[in-house]
Each structure stands twice: as structure tokens, then as C-alpha cells.
Amino acid sequence: MSRFERKILFAIGLAVFLALGGSIFLAQGALRDVYAVGVNERFGAELVHGVEARRGQLIALRVGSDQVADAVLWAVEAQLARSRSDTALDSLLTELLDRYEGVQSIRLIDDADEVLANVVRPPDPVGGALRTTIRDRETGRGAGKLRIAVEVSVPERYFERLQEAGEVADVYSRLQQQGASVSDVYAWVFGVLAFLVILVAFLIGAIVSRRVTRRVTDLADASRKVGAGDLTVALPTGARDEITELTKAFNQMVRDLRDSRTRIEYLQRIGAWQDFARRLAHEIKNPLTPIQLAAQEMSETYAGEDEDYQKKLLQARAIIEEEVATLRRLVGEFSAFAKLPRADLSPSDLCELIESIRISIPAVLEDVGHGAAAPVEVQLTCATEPIRVRMDPMMLKRGVDNILRNAIQAVYEAHPTGGGRVLVRAYQSQGSGFVEIRDNGPGIDEKNWERVFDPYYTTKAEGTGLGLAIVKKVVLEHGGEVRLDRAPEGGARFSIELPLMES
Numbered sequence: 001m002s003r004f005e006r007k008i009l010f011a012i013g014l015a016v017f018l019a020l021g022g023s024i025f026l027a028q029g030a031l032r033d034v035y036a037v038g039v040n041e042r043f044g045a046e047l048v049h050g051v052e053a054r055r056g057q058l059i060a061l062r063v064g065s066d067q068v069a070d071a072v073l074w075a076v077e078a079q080l081a082r083s084r085s086d087t088a089l090d091s092l093l094t095e096l097l098d099r100y101e102g103v104q105s106i107r108l109i110d111d112a113d114e115v116l117a118n119v120v121r122p123p124d125p126v127g128g129a130l131r132t133t134i135r136d137r138e139t140g141r142g143a144g145k146l147r148i149a150v151e152v153s154v155p156e157r158y159f160e161r162l163q164e165a166g167e168v169a170d171v172y173s174r175l176q177q178q179g180a181s182v183s184d185v186y187a188w189v190f191g192v193l194a195f196l197v198i199l200v201a202f203l204i205g206a207i208v209s210r211r212v213t214r215r216v217t218d219l220a221d222a223s224r225k226v227g228a229g230d231l232t233v234a235l236p237t238g239a240r241d242e243i244t245e246l247t248k249a250f251n252q253m254v255r256d257l258r259d260s261r262t263r264i265e266y267l268q269r270i271g272a273w274q275d276f277a278r279r280l281a282h283e284i285k286n287p288l289t290p291i292q293l294a295a296q297e298m299s300e301t302y303a304g305e306d307e308d309y310q311k312k313l314l315q316a317r318a319i320i321e322e323e324v325a326t327l328r329r330l331v332g333e334f335s336a337f338a339k340l341p342r343a344d345l346s347p348s349d350l351c352e353l354i355e356s357i358r359i360s361i362p363a364v365l366e367d368v369g370h371g372a373a374a375p376v377e378v379q380l381t382c383a384t385e386p387i388r389v390r391m392d393p394m395m396l397k398r399g400v401d402n403i404l405r406n407a408i409q410a411v412y413e414a415h416p417t418g419g420g421r422v423l424v425r426a427y428q429s430q431g432s433g434f435v436e437i438r439d440n441g442p443g444i445d446e447k448n449w450e451r452v453f454d455p456y457y458t459t460k461a462e463g464t465g466l467g468l469a470i471v472k473k474v475v476l477e478h479g480g481e482v483r484l485d486r487a488p489e490g491g492a493r494f495s496i497e498l499p500l501m502e503s
């Protein structure tokens with residue numbers, strides 16, 4: 001785990017711990033307060049008293065019903081002692097039923113289990129449920145034994161109320177006993193929840209910080225690689241955040257470094273080739289004059305009679321002079337390349353360059369077309385607005401000239417009887433000025449697009465391969481770039497890009 005990740009996780013842990021710790025503490029306190037107010041001894045005692053009172057009421061009811069039963073018994077016994085007539089008994093029982101509200105029925109049963117009399121209170125339509133007790137008495141007075149069954153009832157709701165009150169008191173006393181442990185349970189649940197929250201927060205924090213640190217370490221690794229000279233590194237830019245900004249800036253920096261390294265390498269290479277060209281020109285140039293003089297001397301001082309030999313001598317002298325002339329031309333080009341000055345930049349307009357090229361076109365056509373009335377059409381265009389760049393007009397003209405000569409040569413060979421076209425145009429686009437030279441010649445094979453800019457690369461019998469090398473050197477010294485691809489009309493397209501001046 002990196003130091004950054006540890007710091008992030010520590011911060012998350014601290015924040016969560018403080019927040020949750022504080023709330024646990026507060027919640028526990030609040031719970032205790034609630035208990036202290038709602039669950040206390042006095043409330044409990046009052047509830048118990050209420051239950052006791054209800055119970056007393058019920059006992060009183062039961063005692064009452066016993067007394068009623070006894071009273072009924074006595075009245076019936078007294079009547080039996082007086083007379084056993086059925087009608088008298090019935091009317092007594094009916095009267096008793098009227099007198100004692102709680103009595104539901106009275107029955108007289110004799111020895112042989114025969115019911116002698118039975119009165120039943122008609123059901124009360126709004127009375128609700130009743131709990132009934134039967135008081136069974138025997139009496140020995142009078143003739144034979146008799147049983148009296150008095151059914152006495154108490155409304156069921158009294159019992160229900162007692163039960164409810166008992167339950168409430170029960171719950172209350174349980175709450176009172178558990179007061180301390182309940183708040184502990186809440187604290188536990190809260191603690192477990194807090195632990196889970198911390199765990200989740202840590203996981204999320206770990207994932208986020210791991211992603212951030214991985215990208216930062218990737219950047220650090222890439223920077224080390226760049227430091228070690230590897231300029232091919234490029235980091236992926238996915239998310240939209242500050243690190244992506246940094247990564248983009250880093251990639252741009254590596255690209256710029258790569259560009260300027262290629263530039264420097266090419267210029268160094270050109271410098272070496274210039275040294276080589278200087279030595280070569282020097283070594284070749286010196287013996288040329290003696291060779292030419294010797295050939296002249298030989299042909300002029302021959303005094304023999306052999307005509308054939310005389311002729312051969314003249315032929316040899318012509319060949320030697322021709323080759324020496326070619327060599328002189330090459331030497332001239334080599335030393336011109338060797339002496340190529342550095343570009344001296346000053347503010348200028350690309351359209352002026354186009355105009356100066358326009359003036360030199362007839363001479364170039366004459367030169368490249370070897371005097372023939374070259375059937376090559378050269379078209380030059382420029383924007384109406386000036387295209388302001390910093391340039392060395394002489395050097396850049398020389399560069400464009402080299403490209404133009406190649407193009408004219410190529411289309412002249414491809415269309416010797418006419419139809420060859422070369423287009424030169426200057427324009428500006430996206431902060432850069434461009435000069436584009438394209439033709440309808442045979443074009444260049446894509447695999448040679450890099451090599452044509454190398455010094456001494458040529459496909460021509462009398463070529464030096466220096467033209468495009470000079471172009472590239474000049475353009476690089478302008479802080480620009482020269483590119484090659486295929487023209488829409490099928491030939492080669494060279495494109496010089498120069499940075500526009502800030503207006």
C-alpha cells in the first residue's frame with residue numbers, strides 16, 4: 001500500500017470514527033433519558049395498585065354472588081317450610097329473580113334428580129358476555145332432601161379488564177428490570193452497524209485511492225522511462241479528472257520531446273553529411289583540372305601518323321571532358337550543400353514566396369525540360385490574406401524550388417507529350433501556414449516516404465539525392481515540418497508546415 005493510500009484511508013477512518021462514535025455516545029445518552037422519564041418506580045407502583053384494586057373488585061363480586069346464592073337458598077327453604085305448592089314456589093322464584101340482578105337461573109331438584117322448579121332470566125339483549133358460577137346447596141329441611149342450584153353471573157368485561165391491567169403492569173415491570181440492558185442492546189446494534197459502515201467506507205476508499213495511486217505511479221514510471229530516453233511511451237487517458245489532464249499534458253510533452261529529438265537527430269545527421277560532402281568535393285575537385293589538362297595534352301601532342309589512334313585519342317578526350325564536366329557539376333552541388341547556411345528567420349508572407357517562385361518558373365522549366373518547350377503546366381495560388389510566418393525567404397525559396405524541380409521532372413517524364421500538371425499553393429489552417437506542391441506524375445512508393453529525405457537517396461542516373469535533404473534541413477530550421485503523401489491526382493504531394501506568427 002502506498003503512502004498516499006494510507007493517508008486517504010486514515011482520513012476516511014478518522015472521519016467515520018468521529019461521526020459514528022459521537023452518534024453512538026449521543027444515542028445511548030438519549031435512550032437513557034427516555035427510560036429515566038418513562039420507566040420509573042412510581043409509575044410501576046401505581047400500575048400495580050390499579051391491578052390490586054381490580055382484583056379486589058372481582059373478589060367482592062364473587063363474595064356478593066355467594067351471598068346472593070345463600071339469600072336465595074334461605075328464602076326457598078323458608079317457603080318450603082311453609083308450603084310446597086308449585087305455584088307458590090314458582091312465584092317466589094320469579095320474585096327472587098327480579099330482586100337479585102346477578103342471578104341468572106334458579107333450579108330445584110329433588111332426591112330422584114327430578115326438576116321441581118326452574119326459572120331462567122330472559123337473555124339481556126345488550127348485556128354482553130357473562131361469566132357464570134353455579135352455587136349448589138342442599139337442604140334437609142321439610143320432606144326429603146332437595147338441591148338448589150343458583151346460577152350467578154358477573155359480566156365478562158370485569159375479568160378482561162383485570163387481565164389487561166395485569167398484562168400492562170407485567171410489561172412495565174419487565175421494562176423496568178431491563179432498562180439498563182435494553183440501552184446496551186441498542187448500543188451493540190449501533191456498534192455493529194457502525195463497524196459495517198466503517199468497513200464499507202474503507203473498501204470504497206481503498207478502491208478509489210488504489211485507482212488514483214495506480215495512475216500516479218504509472219505516470220512516475222513513464223517519466224522514468226522518458227528520463228532513460230524512451231520517447232515512445234504514451235499513457236491512456238480515460239476518466240475526466242485532474243489526473244487525466246496531467247496525463248494528457250505528459251503525453252503532449254513526450255510527443256514534443258520526440259519531435260524535437262527527431263529534428264535534432266536529423267539536423268545532426270545532415271551536419272555529418274555536410275562534412276562528408278565538403279571533403280568529397282574537395283578530394284574530387286582537386287584532381288579534375290590535372291585530369292582534363294592531361295587529356296588535352298595527350299590529344300594535342302600526338303605526333304604519330306596512325307589516324308585510328310588519333311581518332312581514339314580525340315574520342316577519349318571528349319569522354320573525359322564530358323565526365324569531368326559532370327563531376328564538376330556534382331562537386332558544385334556537393335560544396336553548395338556543404339556550405340548551406342543556417343536559415344536566418346524574419347517576419348514574412350508566404351504569398352510573397354509564391355510570387356517570387358512564379359517569376360522563376362520559366363527558367364526552371366527551361367532548365368529541367370532541357371530546353372524543350374516543356375509541355376508542363378505549373379499553377380501557383382495563394383490566399384488573398386497574407387500568411388505571416390517567420391522565414392528565411394532565400395532558403396525557403398530554394399527548398400520549394402527543389403521540390404518543384406523534382407515534380408516538373410517527374411511529370412515531364414510521365415507525360416512527355418503534354419498533360420503534366422504541377423500545383424503550388426500556400427494557405428493557412430489551424431495556426432499553421434502551409435505550402436503544398438503536388439503533381440500528377442508517377443508518385444512515390446509509400447515505403448520510401450521517409451527515405452527520400454535522406455541525403456544521397458536518388459533514383460536518377462545523374463541525381464545527387466541532395467535536393468529533398470536540403471528541403472528538410474531548411475524546413476526544420478524554420479521550426480516546421482515537411483510531409484509527403486499521395487496527391488489526389490495520383491502523383492506526389494509535399495506539404496511544408498510552418499508555425500504562424502502571433503498576430
Ligand SMILES: Nc1ncnc2c1ncn2[C@@H]1O[C@H](COP(=O)(O)OP(=O)(O)O)[C@@H](O)[C@H]1O
Pocket residue numbers: 402406407408410439441442443444452457458459460462463464465466467468469491492
Ligand atoms: N515529385 C516526385 N515524383 C516522383 N518521385 C519523386 C518526386 N520528388 C522526389 N522524388 C524521388 O525522390 C528522390 C530524391 O529526390 P532528391 O532528394 O531531390 O534527389 P534527386 O532529385 O537528386 O534525385 C528522387 O530521386 C525521386 O526518386
Ligand SMILES: [Mg+2]
Pocket residue numbers: 402405406466467468
Ligand atoms: Mg532533386
